Amino acid sequence: MTLTSTFSLDWLFAALIIFIGAYCMVLTRNLIKQLIGLEIISKGVMIAIISSGAMSGNTNLAQAIIITVILVEAVIVATGLALLVKGYRLNENIDVKKLDNLRG
Amino acid sequence: MTTELLSYSIIPLLAALAIPFFGRRSFKLTEILSNVTLLAGLGNLMFIIFNPSNKLHNYETFSFDGFTILMLFTIYLVALSIVFFSTFFKVGDFNKNAFYPLIMISVSAMSSMVLSVDFFSLYIFMEALAVTSFALIACEEKKSGIEAAIKYLLLTFPASALILIGLAIMLFANGSLYFDISMQNASPAVFSALAFIVLGFAIKAGLFPFHFWTPDAYQGAPATVSAYLAGIVTKVSGMYAIIKICTLLKVMGPASFKISSPLMLIGVATLIFGSIAALAQKDFKRMLAFSSISQMGYIVAGAATLNPIGILGAILHLFNHATFKTSLFLNSAAIEKSAGTTNMKKLSGLEKNMPVTSWTSVIAIFSTAGLPPLSGFWSKLLIILALWVAAPKPYAILALIFSIVTLAYFMLLQKNVFFGKPKEELKEVKEASVYMLIPVIVMCLIIVVSGIFFPFVFEFFEKTL
Numbered sequence: 001m002t003l004t005s006t007f008s009l010d011w012l013f014a015a016l017i018i019f020i021g022a023y024c025m026v027l028t029r030n031l032i033k034q035l036i037g038l039e040i041i042s043k044g045v046m047i048a049i050i051s052s053g054a055m056s057g058n059t060n061l062a063q064a065i066i067i068t069v070i071l072v073e074a075v076i077v078a079t080g081l082a083l084l085v086k087g088y089r090l091n092e093n094i095d096v097k098k099l100d101n102l103r104g
Numbered sequence: 105m106t107t108e109l110l111s112y113s114i115i116p117l118l119a120a121l122a123i124p125f126f127g128r129r130s131f132k133l134t135e136i137l138s139n140v141t142l143l144a145g146l147g148n149l150m151f152i153i154f155n156p157s158n159k160l161h162n163y164e165t166f167s168f169d170g171f172t173i174l175m176l177f178t179i180y181l182v183a184l185s186i187v188f189f190s191t192f193f194k195v196g197d198f199n200k201n202a203f204y205p206l207i208m209i210s211v212s213a214m215s216s217m218v219l220s221v222d223f224f225s226l227y228i229f230m231e232a233l234a235v236t237s238f239a240l241i242a243c244e245e246k247k248s249g250i251e252a253a254i255k256y257l258l259l260t261f262p263a264s265a266l267i268l269i270g271l272a273i274m275l276f277a278n279g280s281l282y283f284d285i286s287m288q289n290a291s292p293a294v295f296s297a298l299a300f301i302v303l304g305f306a307i308k309a310g311l312f313p314f315h316f317w318t319p320d321a322y323q324g325a326p327a328t329v330s331a332y333l334a335g336i337v338t339k340v341s342g343m344y345a346i347i348k349i350c351t352l353l354k355v356m357g358p359a360s361f362k363i364s365s366p367l368m369l370i371g372v373a374t375l376i377f378g379s380i381a382a383l384a385q386k387d388f389k390r391m392l393a394f395s396s397i398s399q400m401g402y403i404v405a406g407a408a409t410l411n412p413i414g415i416l417g418a419i420l421h422l423f424n425h426a427t428f429k430t431s432l433f434l435n436s437a438a439i440e441k442s443a444g445t446t447n448m449k450k451l452s453g454l455e456k457n458m459p460v461t462s463w464t465s466v467i468a469i470f471s472t473a474g475l476p477p478l479s480g481f482w483s484k485l486l487i488i489l490a491l492w493v494a495a496p497k498p499y500a501i502l503a504l505i506f507s508i509v510t511l512a513y514f515m516l517l518q519k520n521v522f523f524g525k526p527k528e529e530l531k532e533v534k535e536a537s538v539y540m541l542i543p544v545i546v547m548c549l550i551i552v553v554s555g556i557f558f559p560f561v562f563e564f565f566e567k568t569l
Contacts, residue, residue, distance in 0.1 A: 041261075049275065056276040061280075090246075091250070
């Protein structure tokens, strides 16, 4: 199987976006920014899926998958934001480094 | 999806929808409804498994494998014992109208995961399971629960991203996402896809380099929820997929060892790390969490041998782990309720006041460590045999040695918590109520019976797997 040039460009782009998201997660201590980083990662993953669907001539399947993944992601992000709000009410901050009460 | 077993995932979902409406009238109805739903499912499954006519026909009428049916049985068993226990475990101020539907939805998600036949539905139901787990961990108004849930979210979301990358590669390398890929002449891209997927599920299962979230999640969650998480949720959401992929790799020829040998290394590292970290813990629940990590190491090492005996050992150890770890976590919940703490330095000599809890813990501990008549011995024996046959010899020896370390840290736990002289402030501690002891006693009976009648269990899997 030979890789067409657009396909490899797509994957380079996807990898770049995933890296940006990971960088965002590593760099910040703010929980909301970490959630944004996670979102960016999953956007990169979606580009990977759609481009591989186009590559293998399976666009319909890839589109169906993408739509379902968007749905799943919305659910997860909603749950995550709800957790952040609840955590903010109890702890009064959204700093990752302050999440260290659990120790053996 | 295996359609004939679909009702096991749909009926809990319907119950989850119905419970909040009944809950407006009275809490009693929600409790009865959730117990009855799970009990009915368990009864049905037991009818399928123990039906003598199936045995007579050598299980030829089965259109599903023994692994699926065993996982369904385990899910319903653990969920039923957790629900029954929490009906009588009145601690904390969480909303029961939210708790029972969440348990039901996660039972449904786990059953669907077990019944799915392609990677994408596996992923979808894993995410559904993860969302219910976040909510279950955080269902108490406590700082620790929220912290555990946020850690679980942030550290397992990258796992989903990895699994999706694996799916993307699988899509262009293989064209479809079904499990029955044309395995005989699989291209290297298929292997890299499987490697990404395995890595994602390894994070979900809490294997060694990715274990950070596991102890925190188990310690921070409410007592019954941590039993549920450790008993079945993380096992199905991570370990089930890894074992499934190992059964796929088994037929892919020698090239599959490129995935399975690093996986085996991860497994052995996990069992070593988990045992050593468990020795140093001061908290009952946290020690159980590290012990759970170590047992996951055994399961992965067994499955990654790609040997029929190793995979059978891994499957049986998954079931045994569900029984003994659930009973230990439920005992820790009973202790938390009676004595008010799970810190091992503050506990001592509870044996006199809580004899049943103490002796059920002893049975579960002996099964974890692998003492002969109990069920844990057989699965560990199969795993170590498979490691001896199909892996470098030091792996089998290390697995054997760290099985003794398991006994060591659990004896430390038993000595600190149950034996010795009771402290002054613990003299008034009472035994948990009879109803709270029933699930634990049933689990211990299963451990003993499936250990003693192991030849029948083995025969069942020999014919159906």
